[in-house]
Amino acid sequence: MTEHRSLPVPDGLEGMRLDAALARLFGLSRTAAAGVIEAGDASLDGTPAGKSDRVSAGSWLDVTLPAPPAPPSANPEPVPGLRVVYADDDIVVVDKPVGVAAHPSPGWTGPTVVGGVAAMGYRISTSGAAERQGVVHRLDAGTTGLMVLATSERAYTLLKRAFKEREVSKVYHALVQGHPDPSRGTIDAPIDRHPSSDWRFAVVAGGKPSVTHYDTLEAFRAASLLEVTLETGRTHQIRVHFSALRHPCVGDLTYGADPTLAARLGLTRQWLHAMRLGFEHPATGEWVEFTSEYPADLQTALDRVRAES
Structure with a gap:
């Protein structure tokens, strides 16, 4: 469901481009903010505005925001080339092939480590966001090599702390x-x-x-x-x-x-x-x-x- 917002432009956004201002105000990407404006869903003081228009503090902003995307799901899916290097009751260490993301994310339709490990029958820690449960660090889809996932709640907590520290x-x-x-x-x-x-x-x-x-x-x-x-x-x-x-x-x-x-x-x-x-x-x-x-x-x-x- 879309959401309509109406508010004055804050002082801190004075002189900013409209697309940048929307991105800052509502946590959108610049691309998504530009899409809202190009769809005619943003106006300043009642007048439709372009994405490069500059905003003035106190101007009245009306914007209709798109519905947030549904969170991606981590369904079990066999991943060719994904190899388990080591596994026990607390961790699974994998050697990730190219073209595989660590976990599902908006816009990614390819294979994931999370889905591949689940398809092999490993239970992953339920800690973390639903689409990245058990993930304590990531590799880019185009980067190969070693990743560790947590399979117990204790391991998730301790490994997250170890990476952070x-x-x-x-x-x-x-x-x-x-x-x-x-x-x-x-x-x-x-x-x-x-x-x-x-x-x-x-x-x-x-x-x-x-x-x-x-x-x-x-x-x-x-x-x-x-x-x-x-x-x-x-x-x-x-x-x-x-x-x-x-x-x-x-x-x-x-x-x-x-x-x-x-x-x-x-x-x-x-x-x-x-x-x-x-x-x-x-x-x-x-x-x-x-x-x-x-x-x-x-x-x-x-x-x-x-x-x-």
Whole structure:
């Protein structure tokens, strides 16, 4: 059901574009706010307004908001290539293939880790939002490698706390364009949503603190293989940080990678793999660690860049 809202424009939005003002006021994405305006469902002082019109404090805003989307469901669905590395009464550790999201989300119609694990018969913790129960951290759909899910309520609580307090070891390998200078270092730059693209993130003043450590393992003519350790876990953190340094992950066209190089290496996604994951087991307190080999597409690309060097 749609909702009609009528209110004066707050002082803090003075001079802002209407689409940005609606996004700020009602928690919409910029795209959704623009859709409301383009549908003729927003007016200022009784006059239909365009998305680029500037709002004035005290002007009367009338807007009809769309009904919120139904929450996505996490139905059991077999996921080819999803491999269980370890499982017990508290956790399931999986090796995630490419093209699989961590959990259902609006707009995503592909397979998910949550659905795949459920289809294998594993019981997942009921803590967390309905569509992401048991999920204590995530990988992008285009990133492969290790994820842990909680299968008990105790494990969910303890693992969420461990990730929040940075007590988990998360090690990635990334093939990035060019040669980062210095060859070993730390990127400490805040990340938030891209100011003009809802589906991307960027280094933004005032964003969430984000820290990435890296070390060069091999340098090639066109690229470098890095070992990357995350101190924080922001969405797209590795991809955003190395793009900001002008060394995007090879194949990551979303964040500025060279499409010619990607095609030459046979890549259709970012060269990024979660290859090692370590944490205190939530039941025993013992340190456990898991490793994952490169999937075929990343290994092939790496072999090709080595051969060119």
